[in-house]
Amino acid sequence: MTTVPVRRRPGNRQALRLVVLLVIVAVVLYPLFWMLGTSVKSPAEIVNNVGLLPERFTPGNYLDGWTNFDVGFGRFFLNSALVSGLTVVGNALSCLLAAYALGRLRFRLRKLWFTVMIGTLLLPGHVLIVPQYILFRSLGLVGGDWPYLPLLVPQFLATEAFFVFLMVQFMRGIPRELDEAATIDGASPYGVFRHVILPLSRPALVTTAIFSFIWTWNDFFRQLVFLSNLEDYTVPVALTLFIDSTSQSAVGPMFAMSVLSLLPVFLFFLAFQRMLVEGINTSGLKG
Amino acid sequence: MAVTTAPGRTSRTGPVGPRPTRRGAGRVRLGEGLAGYVFLSPWLIGLMGVTAIPMLLSLWLSFTDYDILTPLSEVRWVGLANYERMFTADPSYWHAVRVTLTFALIAVPLKLAAALGVALLLNRAWRGVGLFRSLFYLPSLLGGSVALAIVWVNMFNRDGAFNSFLALFGVEGLPWVSDPDWALETLMVLAIWQFGAPMVIFLAGLKQVPTELYEAAAVDGAGAWRRFRAVTLPMLSPVIFFNLVLETINGFQGFTAAFVLSNGTGGPVDSTLMYTLKLYISGFTDLEMGYASAMAWVFLVAIGVVTAVFFSTGRFWVHYSDGDDS
Numbered sequence: 001m002t003t004v005p006v007r008r009r010p011g012n013r014q015a016l017r018l019v020v021l022l023v024i025v026a027v028v029l030y031p032l033f034w035m036l037g038t039s040v041k042s043p044a045e046i047v048n049n050v051g052l053l054p055e056r057f058t059p060g061n062y063l064d065g066w067t068n069f070d071v072g073f074g075r076f077f078l079n080s081a082l083v084s085g086l087t088v089v090g091n092a093l094s095c096l097l098a099a100y101a102l103g104r105l106r107f108r109l110r111k112l113w114f115t116v117m118i119g120t121l122l123l124p125g126h127v128l129i130v131p132q133y134i135l136f137r138s139l140g141l142v143g144g145d146w147p148y149l150p151l152l153v154p155q156f157l158a159t160e161a162f163f164v165f166l167m168v169q170f171m172r173g174i175p176r177e178l179d180e181a182a183t184i185d186g187a188s189p190y191g192v193f194r195h196v197i198l199p200l201s202r203p204a205l206v207t208t209a210i211f212s213f214i215w216t217w218n219d220f221f222r223q224l225v226f227l228s229n230l231e232d233y234t235v236p237v238a239l240t241l242f243i244d245s246t247s248q249s250a251v252g253p254m255f256a257m258s259v260l261s262l263l264p265v266f267l268f269f270l271a272f273q274r275m276l277v278e279g280i281n282t283s284g285l286k287g
Numbered sequence: 288m289a290v291t292t293a294p295g296r297t298s299r300t301g302p303v304g305p306r307p308t309r310r311g312a313g314r315v316r317l318g319e320g321l322a323g324y325v326f327l328s329p330w331l332i333g334l335m336g337v338t339a340i341p342m343l344l345s346l347w348l349s350f351t352d353y354d355i356l357t358p359l360s361e362v363r364w365v366g367l368a369n370y371e372r373m374f375t376a377d378p379s380y381w382h383a384v385r386v387t388l389t390f391a392l393i394a395v396p397l398k399l400a401a402a403l404g405v406a407l408l409l410n411r412a413w414r415g416v417g418l419f420r421s422l423f424y425l426p427s428l429l430g431g432s433v434a435l436a437i438v439w440v441n442m443f444n445r446d447g448a449f450n451s452f453l454a455l456f457g458v459e460g461l462p463w464v465s466d467p468d469w470a471l472e473t474l475m476v477l478a479i480w481q482f483g484a485p486m487v488i489f490l491a492g493l494k495q496v497p498t499e500l501y502e503a504a505a506v507d508g509a510g511a512w513r514r515f516r517a518v519t520l521p522m523l524s525p526v527i528f529f530n531l532v533l534e535t536i537n538g539f540q541g542f543t544a545a546f547v548l549s550n551g552t553g554g555p556v557d558s559t560l561m562y563t564l565k566l567y568i569s570g571f572t573d574l575e576m577g578y579a580s581a582m583a584w585v586f587l588v589a590i591g592v593v594t595a596v597f598f599s600t601g602r603f604w605v606h607y608s609d610g611d612d613s
Contacts, residue, residue: 132341240547
């Protein structure tokens with residue numbers, strides 16, 4: 001008797017579940033569509049019409065935003081691309097080297113260094129920003145000819161412990177027999193790295209590349225601190241310039257540039273959504 | 288016996304290899320030990336140059352009145368003055384502490400509750416799960432950006448989208464972002480909106496819960512709520528713990544949205560003065576880098592203490608099904 005209602009419920013339940021989920025999807029996506037809509041509204045509509053769709057399509061905001069400052073937004077996009085691209089290279093390279101050492105090789109104090117690496121996982125970057133700024137400034141690297149060195153040097157030195165950890169975890173899944181076989185065939189640790197670890201670590205490298213691109217592209221704090229000349233600004237820092245000009249006419253262009261600034265991340269999301277969603281799982285939980 | 292005068296001992300010419308039979312292995316080990324440090328060297332240089340030395344420098348600076356304008360050699364040692372000022376003479380410091388704690392204490396549990404709730408809704412194998420999962424995850428990728436903070440501020444303006452939504456129900460909204468009582472709440476909503484990342488981790492955790500446990504509980508007559516309390520929560524506790532630690536520490540560090548909302552001031556009336564924003568203003572607007580360093584160290588210690596508290600209390604409520612320690 002009691003099993004009958006239990007049996008009949010799933011259909012209704014499934015429908016209810018779907019309705020609830022669709023409502024949540026609407027709430028979650030609304031700000032994004034609203035942003036898109038506002039980016040093509042005229043100044044008058046931005047004040048009067050807060051709905052999703054513009055009554056009059058005003059794509060001119062994009063052109064206005066692009067040329068709003070003395071330096072065009074194209075430059076800011078190039079700057080961001082340069083910083084993010086080189087960060088990807090730096091992280092992938094340096095974190096893989098460190099992960100191979102910490103996860104695969106045996107040497108003195110390895111356990112200690114591994115513990116230290118884990119300790120730096122939770123170290124907030126904000127704690128180090130003041131002394132790092134002082135150091136890089138005293139080396140003449142802030143606002144100089146190579147304005148991005150303070151942003152990039154740490155990335156080439158495997159300071160992003162999250163990726164080191166992710167790769168160590170990944171390498172645990174590569175059978176040790178492969179290393180041993182290569183060693184018996186006369187391969188040195190460098191040979192093992194080159195011919196076994198490097199090719200097999202491609203999935204971890206791709207995950208690292210995607211995440212470091214997105215994080216660097218979105219990062220604001222470090223770029224705000226270390227970039228001081230307008231022509232060196234990256235997209236997030238340039239976007240804050242819009243906030244200073246409070247005039248109503250700047251809202252449309254500001255939204256237009258905000259949309260464009262999210263476009264690369266969104267494209268990455270479309271291309272790699274599976275990997276992104278799975279990537280954050282491999283990082284933390286199952287070793 | 289002859290064996291005691293082992294030839295290996297007397298004829299130990301090589302630098303390694305306590306025994307002749309192990310010499311091969313020993314040689315590999317030396318090479319490997321060297322290689323270990325070769326591969327580790329970028330990380331080690333980074334650890335020293337970008338992390339350890341700056342940390343020590345900042346510890347020293349926290350006892351000085353260093354501003355970036357005077358050279359490091361002429362810096363004045365002020366003892367504990369920075370810490371004293373922070374704890375006794377700077378009300379806005381305590382205000383920043385309160386704002387940060389309020390933010391973390393409210394936003395993190397709500398975000399995790401949303402993440403768990405939606406994960407439970409999605410935790411069935413049916414077509415469309417992947418799509419929903421990706422859509423819910425999207426805000427976590429975009430939400431930390433300046434662009435989204437700009438959108439948020441405008442959405443919660445007096446004439447923003449949120450108020451026109453309220454108007455549908457005849458409710459007259461407030462200028463949320465410029466109201467000191469509500470500005471921080473809008474930032475909390477932005478944080479909760481990014482529930483997708485912990486949700487994905489919850490989903491992975493839910494997949495690990497053996498279905499037999501649910502079946503056994505159902506056979507014993509446990510209802511849905513009881514099954515959730517008695518099976519899901521304990522089995523999921525390691526994942527809850529992981530998310531809680533991660534999100535709390537992230538919550539303490541919220542900066543971008545507060546900066547955008549207040550144009551870098553922490554306003555209105557210091558209501559969004561997150562700790563990191565206060566640190567930024569002290570160090571890079573007021574150029575009181577000694578004072579900012581003291582703040583950074585207190586922040587580091589506080590995060591260490593919070594993490595330690597999590598880990599020590601975790602023993603009492605985190606259940607590891609495969610580990611039988613404790």
